[in-house]
Amino acid sequence: EHLVESGGGSVQAGGSLQLSCTASGFTTTTYCMGWFRQAPGKEREGVATIDSDGFTRYSDSVKGRFTISNDNAPKTLYLQMNNLQSDGTGVYYCAVDPRTPCGATAHWALNPAAWARTPWGQGTQVTVSS
Numbered sequence: 001e002h003l004v005e006s007g008g009g010s011v012q013a014g015g016s017l018q019l020s021c022t023a024s025g026f027t028t029t030t031y032c033m034g035w036f037r038q039a040p041g042k043e044r045e046g047v048a049t050i051d052s053d054g055f056t057r058y059s060d061s062v063k064g065r066f067t068i069s070n071d072n073a074p075k076t077l078y079l080q081m082n083n084l085q086s087d088g089t090g091v092y093y094c095a096v097d098p099r100t101p102c103g104a105t106a107h108w109a110l111n112p113a114a115w116a117r118t119p120w121g122q123g124t125q126v127t128v129s130s
Helices: none
Strands: 002-006 011-014 019-024 032-038 045-052 056-058 066-074 077-080 090-097 125-129
Touching: 002 090, 011 090, 019 032, 019 090, 019 125, 032 066, 032 077, 045 066, 045 077, 077 090
Parallel strands: 011 125
Antiparallel strands: 002 019, 019 077, 032 045, 032 090, 045 056, 066 077, 090 125
């Protein structure tokens, strides 16, 4: 099970980026996939999740600006980030929980601690300048 993020870079405030995460080695058809970020000097936080039923969840700070999606053939996770602001700076990670979906009742889904035993990618840097 292997995850590789890409698409990070530098952008001015108000700009857009699309991140990708390619997942390999996963054979399950039931899963939760998520994007997380870690700003300098801060703890990792959940940004958005999507599950095998297509249910999506967003943190309040990105709702309306970011869109999570995935492609099931092969499994690729995307994060379209629009109107990026300085608080969007950080390392973005993807993670996959192959054991469970994360629908409406999965209130744990944006908590990075709940993903401690799942595979993570190496991260991709996003820098937003004002």
